[in-house]
Amino acid sequence: MMPGPQSSLDAAGSAARVTGHLLWLFVIPLAIIFVIVVAIAVVAIFRKHRESGRPAVETERGLTRMVTGASVLTCVILLGLIAVSVSTGKAISDRAMPRNALTIEVTGNQWWWSVRYLNDDASLIVTTANEIHVPVGRPILIRGVSADVIHSFWVPGLIGKRDLIPSRVTTEWFTAEREGNYRGQCAEFCGLQHAHMAMWVVAESPARFQAWMNAQLGDSANPVTPAEQQGQKVFLEHACALCHTIRGTTANGQVAPDLTHLASRLTIAAGTLPNNRGNLAGWITDPQSIKPGNHMATVPLAAEDLHPLLDYLGSLR
């Protein structure tokens, strides 16, 4: 029951941190109220009664005072809670966002995340999938859209939910305050593989983030070894290229994750499996048993083609 990498209780983002404080501002008074109510009820069971039948007038008067007082107190406590809640809500609202935010467009798809780092200079736009890198200390604006059904962007350690809605744009912002890897997951039921629609947010120092950006901006690595060259050929000549993009090659499919820098990512299949050669092999040969119902087709591959393909994909750093 300890907080894991997807816990809201171990906050490392501005929005999640103030919300975490708010949680305790609510929990403590409410827990006290709960204990008092239950205690009164339990004592009432065992209490010795002096009278039976219709209670005396003065008893009723005393009860009236108690009930009125408790009701007024409830109002006061709730007004206080509304005040702290609304002020926290203001602090994390879009209007409170500092300037110089980095805008990241997240597109929900059944069942993966497409990620684009927006920039006025089109040549500086980075496209990736299922993994978001952010620099610590700089505000991040998430611009949410959806390609199909409603999804919800949620990284509990950093920020609360925002739905990604077809034909609409939603926004929210946060600042990562601590380096680390934070897991996020789609929070609005979106169909068969809703359970396997996760992502990782990597918060790192500005310098490392810039290095990552620079690497992501480039085209894919050219295959070097014969096996990698063979693997690229396999990729381009099979159905893979119809759905996936690998920049710098002729593969420019738009309906599945961009694989230009696949090997630099922590996971595959939207957070379903750690990104290693064995999992990748299993995923390519039989995606439907790992994530039943997902939209990746099982591409029939000759036995001798698999390892060159893995070599090639492994080289896409």
Next chain:
Amino acid sequence: MTHPLVTPAGPPRVWDEQQDREALARTWHDPEGFLGWFYATTHQAIGKRYILTAFLFLLAGGVEALLMRIQLARPENHFLGPDRYNQIFTMHGTTMMFLFAVPVMEGMAVYLVPLMLGTRNVAFPRLNAFGYWMYVMGGIFLYANAATGAMPDAGWFAYTPLSGPQYSFGKGVDAWAQMITFTEISALCVAVEIAVTTFRLRAPGMSLNRIPLYCWSMLIQSFMVIFAMPAVMVASTVMLLNDRTIGTHFVNPAEGGDPILYQHVFWFFGHPEVYIIFLPALGFISAIVEANTKREVFGYPALVLSQVATGFIAFGLWVHHMFATGLPQIGEAYFTAASMMIAVTTGIQIFCWLATLWSGKVRMTAAMHFVFGFLFIFVMGGLTGVMLASIPLDLQSHDTYFVVAHFHYVLIGGALFPLFGAFHHWFPKITGRMIGERLGKLSFWLLFIGFNTTFFPMHILGLNGMTRRIYTYPASLGWASGNMIATVGAMIIALGGVVFIVNAIASLRSSVSAAPNPWNAPSLEWSVESPPPDWGFTYQPVVSSRSPLWADPALRTVVTGMRNDRREIMVTGVAEAEPQFRTVLPAASLWPFLAALGISIGFTGSIFAFSWYYVGAFLGALGMIGWFWPRPPKEIEP
């Protein structure tokens, strides 16, 4: 009671009670036999059927819940695949909300309200039977579709566009959408009857301030049904089903439709729905507490007014289900404040019951155990509800297991525990047999412990990031132990359910018959024998107190002069319940069943082609003609 029509002195009227009972039995008894079963229109028969049918659906929903808990017990479990799991959680939510919770509350009201108000039947007995048949057929319709492979899998609120024509294939979602029409028609029928019965058919002298609190709850609930249920029919039938079957564009963004509007319309019903389930339960609590503390419930006007306020406020909170969609800030602040303020009206009621318990002589029957279980569980659920009204907290906990925990605390604690309490409380009245107190208390403790074991860890799971509606989860996120505990708790709940059923069956078979008023309760249903005769009251009582059986256990002021050879009831004034005129209820009839059957055929076909609506309308109209066509001389004589 000094009513102008009451004859206070003079020679007592002479009558033969035995003779009157025989005459009433001939008039009010529904036909016997298999076919006769379809004719029944007495509120007791219909009420019992509602309750029994709803409990069968509770069983189905419970089994579905257990299947989900087994799947989630361990990370990466393969007990259920994603398709099956999604279908089962959809069926669980749908069954519990539409086929169990609302109908069981309607059924209890159909049974209890006329007896508590001191009248012989609901205002529209044939409509009552029709409503029951629509409910049964809707339930059969959904489960028959599910059994033939068309099981809905888009969740109990079927958000578009996931549930729309582009992303949900097959007939499952269509069946879901049309099932709602069946059950809502049923709920609306009951709401109209209960409202009119409460306004117009109360025993003479039962002025507004003497109506039992349970009947007040049902009256308010009926109005909530009347205003809320049409919205869900618009959402499910007009928007979703028509988009799927005849190509309208209500939720299709490409042609100007809007999936968010579906959410608005759905939750405009969906939030009041919670109170539609919950208000009757509050009425149970008042009745059980009153009978078992031997004092009138403290703060009768406060309880009634806060329930009325709840009824109003409940229509102003629906947006708190949609905070994550990103609404304008000013609207958010309003909906936060309104959502928290409903805690005040609920709090006042809790305080009133606490005051009653504190100053009364508490008798710990099995029913009272469930009342205390209610106080514990519901108060916790209400307090987490206050947390969810806060937008920042909601953005972290919305659609997680924190919410799953919250609404099970509210619905199970706030509705199911009171319902089980009511079951134990009124079991002697309905069946004529005393219920086993020891097994009742045992089932309470199993359910109470099992419930908290299942759902308390879910709060923590949710805060630790576990989202709703996932069929599996990786081991690395720290959710395994919480889920295992929850599954163990679910098994304890199941055991409690078994004890509950065993107790009910054993008590039915026992030879301990129940006296008219085993709990020494104050309301009118306890004045007649257990189980009550078909006509309820041989002589309708005249009421002069809020607790008539405590004021005068023998109910010595009664109504005479009603005809026994037809189903006569008395209509009384709305405010003071002064006698106004008599009216005659229709006799038992097969037509409500036939009308419901005809309409059901149309609805069933409508998920395949729109033109089936016309078939349903035609068959339904034939049924209604038979229903209303007067058969002389009895049905047209003055």
Next chain:
Amino acid sequence: MSPARTLDVSALPPYEISNRAPLWWGQLLMAVIEGSLFCVLIAMYFYYRISVDVWPPPGVKPLGLTLPTVALIPLILSAGGSYAATEGAKRDDRRLMLAGLTANILLAIVFLVLRFIEWRTFNFTWASDIHGSIVWSILFLHTFDVIADLLMTAILIGIVADGRHGPKQRLGVHVDSVLWYFLVLIWLPFYVVVYWGPRLVGSR
């Protein structure tokens, strides 16, 4: 049992054809149910209206005003038939009941015929766009209710013509009018919204 006091109600009338009858209350609540359904539809209409710039959408011929406006005349007059039937029911005047009910049904049929003629001028269906979807839903549901009520009226004509009209059936005539008044009344806001709305609220 020896009750000390009794309330003898045998002198009370067995029926009352008035707004105090439970059936009247039930019919009123049924009207409230339909009213809240229609309110949801009107709210939806405006929600869709304000979310686009051009309404009705490009290519949709604006709805004509003449026919629906003319159709209001028989519709409103038909309520007079209902009123006459109600008065006949209260006085147990069979001929007045028959005349009122028949006038009601005939005028309503004129209204429906005008409506069906008008529908032929529409150049959109419910499947064209969102304007078509919401307008057709309103028109369909209202028409469905009108036909259902006319059917009820026809049954009542049959009952009265057959001489089976006891007080209970006369009460039926009375409450049938309640539903008809409601259907006439609820049409007026619909008429304004559907036909005048696009003209009064110009495009943004």
